[in-house]
Amino acid sequence: xxxxxxxxxxxxxxxxxxxxxxxxxxxxxxxxxxxxxxxxxxxxxxxxxxxxxxxxxxxxxxxxxxxxxxxxxxxxxxxxxxxxxxxxxxxxxxxxxxxxxxxxxxxxxxxxxxxxxxxxxxxxxxxxxxxxxxxxxxxxxxxxxxxxxxxxxxxxxxxxxxxxxxxxxxxxxxxxxxxxxxxxxxxxxxxxxxxxxxxxxxxxxxxxxxxxxxxxxxxxxxxxxxx
Amino acid sequence: xxxxxxxxxxxxxxxxxxxxxxxxxxxxxxxxxxxxxxxxxxxxxxxxxxxxxxxxxxxxxxxxxxxxxxxxxxxxxxxxxxxxxxxxxxxxxxxxxxxxxxxxxxxxxxxxxxxxxxxxxxxxxxxxxxxxxxxxxxxxxxxxxxxxxxxxxxxxxxxxxxxxxxxxxxxxxxxxxxxxxxxxxxxxxxxxxxxxxxxxxxxxxxxxxxxxxxxxxxxxxxxxxxx
DNA sequence: GCAAAGCAAGAGCACTGCTCTCGAATGCGT
DNA sequence: ACGCATTCGAGAGCAGTGCTCTTGCTTTGC
Numbered sequence: 338x339x340x341x342x343x344x345x346x347x348x349x350x351x352x353x354x355x356x357x358x359x360x361x362x363x364x365x366x367x368x369x370x371x372x373x374x375x376x377x378x379x380x381x382x383x384x385x386x387x388x389x390x391x392x393x394x395x396x397x398x399x400x401x402x403x404x405x406x407x408x409x410x411x412x413x414x415x416x417x418x419x420x421x422x423x424x425x426x427x428x429x430x431x432x433x434x435x436x437x438x439x440x441x442x443x444x445x446x447x448x449x450x451x452x453x454x455x456x457x458x459x460x461x462x463x464x465x466x467x468x469x470x471x472x473x474x475x476x477x478x479x480x481x482x483x484x485x486x487x488x489x490x491x492x493x494x495x496x497x498x499x500x501x502x503x504x505x506x507x508x509x510x511x512x513x514x515x516x517x518x519x520x521x522x523x524x525x526x527x528x529x530x531x532x533x534x535x536x537x538x539x540x541x542x543x544x545x546x547x548x549x550x551x552x553x554x555x556x557x558x559x560x561x562x563x564x
Numbered sequence: 565x566x567x568x569x570x571x572x573x574x575x576x577x578x579x580x581x582x583x584x585x586x587x588x589x590x591x592x593x594x595x596x597x598x599x600x601x602x603x604x605x606x607x608x609x610x611x612x613x614x615x616x617x618x619x620x621x622x623x624x625x626x627x628x629x630x631x632x633x634x635x636x637x638x639x640x641x642x643x644x645x646x647x648x649x650x651x652x653x654x655x656x657x658x659x660x661x662x663x664x665x666x667x668x669x670x671x672x673x674x675x676x677x678x679x680x681x682x683x684x685x686x687x688x689x690x691x692x693x694x695x696x697x698x699x700x701x702x703x704x705x706x707x708x709x710x711x712x713x714x715x716x717x718x719x720x721x722x723x724x725x726x727x728x729x730x731x732x733x734x735x736x737x738x739x740x741x742x743x744x745x746x747x748x749x750x751x752x753x754x755x756x757x758x759x760x761x762x763x764x765x766x767x768x769x770x771x772x773x774x775x776x777x778x779x780x781x782x783x784x785x786x787x788x789x790x791x
Numbered sequence: 792g793c794a795a796a797g798c799a800a801g802a803g804c805a806c807t808g809c810t811c812t813c814g815a816a817t818g819c820g821t
Numbered sequence: 822a823c824g825c826a827t828t829c830g831a832g833a834g835c836a837g838t839g840c841t842c843t844t845g846c847t848t849t850g851c
Binding site for chain 2: 837838839840841842847848849850
Binding site: 491519520531 | 595596597676677679681682683693696716718719721722723724725728731732746747749750753754756757758760761764765766769770771775776777779780781783784788
């Protein structure tokens with residue numbers, strides 16, 4: 338793709354960006370439910386129908402926002418786990434967890450968009466999975482790079498789980514023992530689940546604010562992995 | 565409340581039930597997003613405006629469905645953990661987990677409604693919390709009734725967490741040690757988080773179908789609690 | 792038996808996502 | 822430098838939404 342482009346192409350790109358930007362603003366202030374194409378167009382001073390030259394549908398706009406959110410969260414985590422070169426694996430694990438929670442609390446609607454109920458009937462095109470994988474891969478990177486202490490043997494892996502884990506390990510972490518990989522996936526779910534619970538009010542009246550419980554959970558999962 | 569009621573009251577009650585029933589049908593087939601008051605009214609052969617005599621708003625109808633879903637899930641779990649009188653604590657734990665997943669897979673939209681993104685701006689009136697508590701209390705009941713094996717001391721409880729856990733224990737499980745209670749909450753989050761991941765497609769391409777991973781997680785959490 | 796309360800229905804408002812059409816601006820090949 | 826095809830913005834319009842208000846009718850309680 339050449340750096341030199343026609344005025345039309347540049348205008349198109351810029352407008353596409355502006356639309357996403359305005360949509361994101363509305364998303365952040367009112368949530369995905371309330372995101373309205375007409376309101377976006379209104380705010381941008383254009384006809385609502387003109388918007389369809391840039392996004393074929395509301396869902397397509399949302400999908401673009403989903404990818405952006407995954408990417409942003411993934412980058413935040415990646416940056417956190419690599420920020421301190423001399424940091425121990427446990428410190429990097431902690432940093433990754435904290436960065437994830439911080440991002441989620443700063444962008445609750447974006448978090449809900451990617452880890453909450455899928456908004457349309459269910460549209461996760463291939464394009465999203467790469468962006469979606471960045472957070473778990475960043476966390477997994479910490480585990481892979483760490484000298485793992487031995488951990489108590491857990492329950493035996495039932496049924497097809499060893500095979501599933503082997504397939505997963507094949508492209509994500511070939512050197513990791515299957516139980517460790519399983520615990521890493523568990524930790525990822527625990528991370529997202531806990532943040533979701535906190536954000537969606539399921540801990541109100543018990544462990545809310547969840548700051549300390551979150552920190553404890555980070556340590557507990559690190560322990561379970563042998564970090 | 566007397567068993568004898570005016571025809572009007574009986575009609576009102578019956579219609580309220582029918583509205584919820586039809587709403588639930590639409591919820592189950594298309595999700596909360598698509599639930600339309602007008603469509604419900606249409607299906608029931610009445611004017612949409614008449615519906616507002618029974619539910620003040622769409623959100624109120626949804627809240628009613630939320631309470632029903634919490635209750636149903638809670639009852640399913642309660643039944644599961646008490647079904648086999650002679651069962652061991654671990655077996656009852658397993659049964660509670662399985663029942664939760666089974667219900668969620670049979671009622672994915674209902675599950676998303678209660679444990680996904682809050683649909684309105686955020687309306688969790690007091691009425692919902694009692695119903696919402698049934699599932700975690702049912703699972704906690706298994707832990708309380710069990711003779712717990714000693715478990716490795718986990719990370720120290722940071723900051724205000726001991727106090728939060730003490731408050732929680734005060735009305736939910738006074739006899740449980742704080743770390744065990746914390747692990748129980750973690751297990752609850754793990755349960756819901758894992759089901760959410762499975763249902764919302766976050767495990768596609770890795771550990772989906774999640775049946776075996778789910779079973780393994782149930783064992784792992786039971787281990788961590790000393791069940 | 793009658794006033795009061797509860798009720799259903801219709802019209803209507805302000806929205807929504809989305810489509811189609813039509814003139815204007817733009818880019819490319821000649 | 823011109824002409825044509827593509828791209829674009831805007832407007833009108835469709836079908837649908839949640840919700841309100843008014844208008845009559847039915848049931849209830851005194």
